[in-house]
Amino acid sequence: MARYELVKRSVALITLTNPPVNSLSSAVRHGIAKTMDRALSDPKVTAVVICGENGRFCGGADIREFSGPMRGPPLLPLLDSIEAGEKPVVAAIEGVALGGGLELALVCHYRIAHSKARLGLPEVTLGLLPAAGGTQRLPRLIGIPAALELITTGRHVSSQEALKLGIVDQVTEQNVCEVAVEFALRAVAKPLSSRRLSALTVPCPPDLDALLEAVTMQIQKKARGMMAPLACVQAVRAAATMPYSQGIKRESELMATLFNSGQARALQYCFFAERTAGKWTLPSGAQWNDTKPREIRSAAVIGLGTMGRGIAVSLARVGISVIAVESDKKLMETGRQMVIGMLERDAKRRGVSASLNLLKFTLSLQNLKDVDLVIEAVFEDMALKKRVFQELSKVCRPTTLLCSNTSGLDVDALAGVTDRPQLVIGMHFFSPAHVMKLLEVVCGPRSSSETIATAMSLGKRMGKVSVAVGNCPGFVGNRMLKPYSDQATFLLEEGATPEQIDKVLEDFGFAMGVFRMSDLAGLDVGWRVRKESGLTGPDVDPKNPPRRRQGRKYCPIPDMVCEQGRFGQKTGRGWYMYDKPGGTNAKPDPLIQNLLETYRSRYGIKPRNITDQEIIERCLFALANEGFRILEDGIAARPEDIDVIYQFGYGFPRHRGGPMFYASMVGLERVLERLEHYHQAHPDVSHLEPSPLLKKLVACGSPPIQKWREHIKTMHSHL
Numbered sequence: 093m094a095r096y097e098l099v100k101r102s103v104a105l106i107t108l109t110n111p112p113v114n115s116l117s118s119a120v121r122h123g124i125a126k127t128m129d130r131a132l133s134d135p136k137v138t139a140v141v142i143c144g145e146n147g148r149f150c151g152g153a154d155i156r157e158f159s160g161p162m163r164g165p166p167l168l169p170l171l172d173s174i175e176a177g178e179k180p181v182v183a184a185i186e187g188v189a190l191g192g193g194l195e196l197a198l199v200c201h202y203r204i205a206h207s208k209a210r211l212g213l214p215e216v217t218l219g220l221l222p223a224a225g226g227t228q229r230l231p232r233l234i235g236i237p238a239a240l241e242l243i244t245t246g247r248h249v250s251s252q253e254a255l256k257l258g259i260v261d262q263v264t265e266q267n268v269c270e271v272a273v274e275f276a277l278r279a280v281a282k283p284l285s286s287r288r289l290s291a292l293t294v295p296c297p298p299d300l301d302a303l304l305e306a307v308t309m310q311i312q313k314k315a316r317g318m319m320a321p322l323a324c325v326q327a328v329r330a331a332a333t334m335p336y337s338q339g340i341k342r343e344s345e346l347m348a349t350l351f352n353s354g355q356a357r358a359l360q361y362c363f364f365a366e367r368t369a370g371k372w373t374l375p376s377g378a379q380w381n382d383t384k385p386r387e388i389r390s391a392a393v394i395g396l397g398t399m400g401r402g403i404a405v406s407l408a409r410v411g412i413s414v415i416a417v418e419s420d421k422k423l424m425e426t427g428r429q430m431v432i433g434m435l436e437r438d439a440k441r442r443g444v445s446a447s448l449n450l451l452k453f454t455l456s457l458q459n460l461k462d463v464d465l466v467i468e469a470v471f472e473d474m475a476l477k478k479r480v481f482q483e484l485s486k487v488c489r490p491t492t493l494l495c496s497n498t499s500g501l502d503v504d505a506l507a508g509v510t511d512r513p514q515l516v517i518g519m520h521f522f523s524p525a526h527v528m529k530l531l532e533v534v535c536g537p538r539s540s541s542e543t544i545a546t547a548m549s550l551g552k553r554m555g556k557v558s559v560a561v562g563n564c565p566g567f568v569g570n571r572m573l574k575p576y577s578d579q580a581t582f583l584l585e586e587g588a589t590p591e592q593i594d595k596v597l598e599d600f601g602f603a604m605g606v607f608r609m610s611d612l613a614g615l616d617v618g619w620r621v622r623k624e625s626g627l628t629g630p631d632v633d634p635k636n637p638p639r640r641r642q643g644r645k646y647c648p649i650p651d652m653v654c655e656q657g658r659f660g661q662k663t664g665r666g667w668y669m670y671d672k673p674g675g676t677n678a679k680p681d682p683l684i685q686n687l688l689e690t691y692r693s694r695y696g697i698k699p700r701n702i703t704d705q706e707i708i709e710r711c712l713f714a715l716a717n718e719g720f721r722i723l724e725d726g727i728a729a730r731p732e733d734i735d736v737i738y739q740f741g742y743g744f745p746r747h748r749g750g751p752m753f754y755a756s757m758v759g760l761e762r763v764l765e766r767l768e769h770y771h772q773a774h775p776d777v778s779h780l781e782p783s784p785l786l787k788k789l790v791a792c793g794s795p796p797i798q799k800w801r802e803h804i805k806t807m808h809s810h811l
């Protein structure tokens with residue numbers, strides 16, 4: 093796991109060999125210990141260069157090892173011994189030096205980086221801190237403020253920025269190992285004491301307390317409820333105020349607290365879940381790694397509303413030429429201005445030039461004859477979408493892929509009106525589409541594996557986290573949203589307020605509670621869907637709306653709010669009140685309080701005190717319960733897919749892992765017991781009835797989440 097060569101007769105070249113990222117597994121640590129001993133004890137060797145195989149220095153500790161017993165040589169003393177050695181050691185950094193990889197580079201006496209390399213201490217994103225001396229050495233090298241920023245955010249820096257900060261000694265465009273070997277030969281006669289970072293004193297800013305306080309406040313605002321960033325601050329404080337020997341002890345203590353925390357487990361689960369999500373498989377056996385995606389050079393976007401504009405920007409900025417279609421001239425001109433403005437701002441932020449030459453705007457579908465792929469983003473209306481797909485089917489060449497940005501309509505029904513159902517697929521973007529990272533790729537029963545592979549690969553190219561899901565109303569994300577928001581509105585009937593429910597969900601870690609989120613999205617959207625599905629409409633008595641519809645319990649409060657013209661932020665009123673239409677500062681509204689009180693008294697509901705625990709359990713267990721049904725129905729292939737969708741599309745706190753991981757952490761038995769309890773109290777709410785899969789998993793002894801798949805019947809798979 094570490095190869096040893098003698099080069100230029102006196103330089104030991106140690107190559108880490110653990111592809112794909114040369115992580116510091118126990119075998120690699122063993123290899124480093126052995127090869128370093130050999131280099132230090134061989135009198136022919138005057139200097140050492142450490143590099144990584146396959147163009148990657150090192151991606152850090154092997155995260156998979158964190159879930160088992162620690163074996164092999166511990167990293168910290170191994171790294172200390174490299175720094176203490178009497179021969180100069182040079183790190184030749186290519187690709188990445190991340191986490192333990194950068195910590196390894198920091199104990200080398202010199203660091204040479206390739207111009208395309210990236211460096212960083214991303215442990216905080218895994219719920220940890222850099223515990224192989226990183227929190228103590230980096231501040232000694234680049235000062236407290238810069239180190240604090242890098243360690244608490246986990247941000248990667250380019251080699252150019254690393255050079256400016258003083259993390260590396262040289263950046264090269266040439267073969268980094270060869271440059272490092274020459275560098276090492278020149279370093280042989282030079283003293284090493286000033287190159288041992290642990291021996292340096294930290295350049296401590298005079299306003300240390302104020303700086304740490306400011307960073308702590310920032311963290312509490314941005315990373316609410318997260319332990320690791322705060323522990324990072326404490327570790328850096330130790331670097332500033334203690335000698336290395338004590339600082340390193342503090343670093344280990346803080347790491348020990350984080351290491352076994354639920355947050356670290358959740359964040360590490362998220363790391364792998366995100367990577368698992370791209371690995372789709374179909375019942376036919378076709379899968380992500382044996383189906384070649386088509387190359388997409390040109391695309392069309394139909395409809396330049398909020399979604400269409402964001403999609404056009406996402407395509408153009410990765411070099412795909414885009415023809416954007418609108419139905420009338422005025423809308424097209426507005427869309428053109430908006431898209432150009434968005435692309436220009438995006439390019440400015442990224443320091444590149446805007447690819448405006450890739451954009452064309454038209455009023456006619458006839459101009460789409462030659463595009464490789466079309467993304468339809470018209471109004472969420474099945475009849476309209478069908479008309480568009482029929483037209484596309486006539487106009488586009490027979491090989492063009494036809495995609496719909498529907499948020500929940502039947503993709504197979506759209507496929508059915510075309511001449512190429514195998515080339516039809518859903519691409520459900522989230523608003524704003526050029527910002528949000530999630531893409532649900534909705535596979536219809538007739539979507540071909542090549543079509544799925546192409547949509548998934550296009551998503552990746554646009555920088556999205558793409559998850560393949562099956563075709564059912566609402567797909568995964570929006571289907572699960574219903575039981576979650578239904579519970580929130582039932583809780584309003586029973587005595588809660590929007591602000592109480594939102595506070596509990598936000599304290600749990602959600603970016604926004606369910607009511608603030610609905611105000612942002614627009615309450616009229618759901619209202620329209622409810623009207624279209626016949627749940628509400630002119631036949632309903634507005635004074636005395638029934639609380640059962642279509643055979644189920646129904647809460648008419650959201651409709652009553654909409655009937656007052658309160659559509660959320662855009663109208664300045666919704667579940668909350670805002671300073672003005674479009675305002676974002678939500679304040680509790682006495683009129684909503686009044687509406688709730690009147691409603692309760694009209695139906696003889698005696699409001700009761702609702703605890704935070706009940707809010708969490710009713711909303712989140714109902715959410716996870718629908719997730720179990722989705723797994724059972726084969727709409728999502730794995731719990732990881734659901735969790736990735738909820739983190740990236742619905743603001744579920746990453747340090748809780750996602751609804752399915754959260755359920756596994758609470759304990760499936762407990763989730764089942766609480767759902768049974770709530771279902772008994774509300775027998776007319778089917779979403780609270782525990783799903784058969786949940787019951788089955790509990791009956792099987794609640795296996796770990798990675799094993800759930802073995803218990804899911806695959807015969808229902810829609811993927």
Ligand SMILES: CCCCCCCCCCCCC[C@H](O)CC(=O)SCCNC(=O)CCNC(=O)[C@H](O)C(C)(C)COP(=O)(O)OP(=O)(O)OC[C@H]1O[C@@H](n2cnc3c(N)ncnc32)[C@H](O)[C@@H]1OP(=O)(O)O
Pocket residue numbers: 112113115151152153154155156167168188190191192193195214215218220221222223224226347348351352364367368
């Ligand atoms: C009482 C108890 C006390 C206990 C105390 C315990 C103390 C333990 C001592 C620890 C010492 C601390 C050491 C250190 O500070 C900790 C760390 O280093 S944590 C790791 C930090 N590193 C990272 O976070 C980097 C993670 N990786 C990436 O960001 C990316 O993978 C990449 C390197 C930028 C490459 O990106 P891509 O090219 O896109 O490739 P992929 O992301 O798809 O990855 C490919 C493949 O590799 C797997 N992988 C990547 N990194 C790691 C890793 N560090 N460990 C294991 N596996 C890794 C990844 O999962 C992919 O595989 P796949 O999932 O597809 O099978």
